[in-house]
Amino acid sequence: MTPSQKQETENPGEAITRLYGLLPGQFTAARNTQAAAAARNGDPELGKRLKALPKPSAAAWLTNMLIREEGPAIASVLALGASLREAQADLDREELRRLNSERHRMLRTLAREARQLADKLGNPVSAAVAAEVEQTLWAAMTDPDAAEALASGRLVRGLAANGWEPVELDGAVADPDSAAPLVSAASRKQQTPGAGKDTATDSKAGTKGTSRQQQAARAKALRQAEEELSGAREAADQAEQRLAEVQSEVQNQASFRDGLTDEIDDLRDRIRELEREVSELDRRRGTLERSRDKARREARSARRAVEKAETKLDSLR
Numbered sequence: 001m002t003p004s005q006k007q008e009t010e011n012p013g014e015a016i017t018r019l020y021g022l023l024p025g026q027f028t029a030a031r032n033t034q035a036a037a038a039a040r041n042g043d044p045e046l047g048k049r050l051k052a053l054p055k056p057s058a059a060a061w062l063t064n065m066l067i068r069e070e071g072p073a074i075a076s077v078l079a080l081g082a083s084l085r086e087a088q089a090d091l092d093r094e095e096l097r098r099l100n101s102e103r104h105r106m107l108r109t110l111a112r113e114a115r116q117l118a119d120k121l122g123n124p125v126s127a128a129v130a131a132e133v134e135q136t137l138w139a140a141m142t143d144p145d146a147a148e149a150l151a152s153g154r155l156v157r158g159l160a161a162n163g164w165e166p167v168e169l170d171g172a173v174a175d176p177d178s179a180a181p182l183v184s185a186a187s188r189k190q191q192t193p194g195a196g197k198d199t200a201t202d203s204k205a206g207t208k209g210t211s212r213q214q215q216a217a218r219a220k221a222l223r224q225a226e227e228e229l230s231g232a233r234e235a236a237d238q239a240e241q242r243l244a245e246v247q248s249e250v251q252n253q254a255s256f257r258d259g260l261t262d263e264i265d266d267l268r269d270r271i272r273e274l275e276r277e278v279s280e281l282d283r284r285r286g287t288l289e290r291s292r293d294k295a296r297r298e299a300r301s302a303r304r305a306v307e308k309a310e311t312k313l314d315s316l317r
Contacts, residue, residue, distance in 0.1 A: 013179070016174060016175050017154060017180070020153055027056070028055060031051065031053050053174050056156050058129045061123075065117060065118075066114055067150070071182065074110075074137075077106060078183065083099055084096070085142070111133060111134040136159040136160075137150070139160055139161040143161075148181060149167075152181060154174040155174075
């Protein structure tokens with residue numbers, strides 16, 4: 001089968017998935033070739049759809065290649081992620097510690113193998129790109145939707161974990177509506193097969209068991225959430241009561257302060273009034289002191305006049 005015949009027989013989803021398995025230097029030319037071929041074959045809408053496909057970032061490309069070249073290892077990562085999420089839902093701390101230890105070891109190994117794979121494919125990457133690949137794998141472990149995005153092998157950009165919150169996936173997967181997983185994202189329990197004729201029965205039983213575990217985890221999480229809500233409401237009521245008490249105290253203090261301020265104003269008015277009275281008294285005192293000095297001088301003059309008159313009288317006798 002020639003490449004053109006292969007393009008004609010492939011459905012759009014397969015063609016898109018194949019594009020994201022190419023080397024970065026081959027992507028743009030191959031995408032444009034397929035878009036032009038679709039337009040020539042009478043499907044201009046598909047041509048536009050292919051032409052609009054974004055080139056993956058270095059980290060996204062390397063992650064997509066891990067999906068294709070290290071499928072079993074990636075399946076193990078996603079299975080471990082599912083087990084981690086189950087342990088997180090059950091709040092099983094001991095299991096979480098054990099699984100997280102395994103997670104660190106597994107991701108470090110895959111990050112190292114990713115750089116080796118890039119070298120092998122003739123497109124070496126930096127340590128920063130390998131670190132972004134590791135972060136992308138961790139994000140896929142925390143969120144089942146991110147795990148599906150990773151498993152599609154069509155990542156356009158790296159992913160970032162946000163604790164156990166949903167991962168932001170807008171624009172992360174090329175043509176997500178046509179994407180299909182290239183590896184399984186099932187948990188380890190779901191991956192454990194039965195034997196012989198009992199395989200289907202064991203699978204159903206495993207699914208039911210997992211469903212019961214999920215229901216129990218949800219029920220436990222619901223109870224905890226209700227308890228947290230009750231505690232939060234009680235704390236909120238206490239905070240509101242305390243707020244009312246403090247607000248009342250603030251108002252009382254404000255009223256008391258206003259009273260003191262009014263009293264200070266009254267005292268200031270009284271002080272100004274007293275200061276005016278003191279000034280008036282000082283003015284009157286000055287006038288009186290001047291009158292006193294004048295009277296003292298007049299008294300001395302009168303005494304001297306008396307003495308002269310007495311002396312004159314004595315001389316006439």
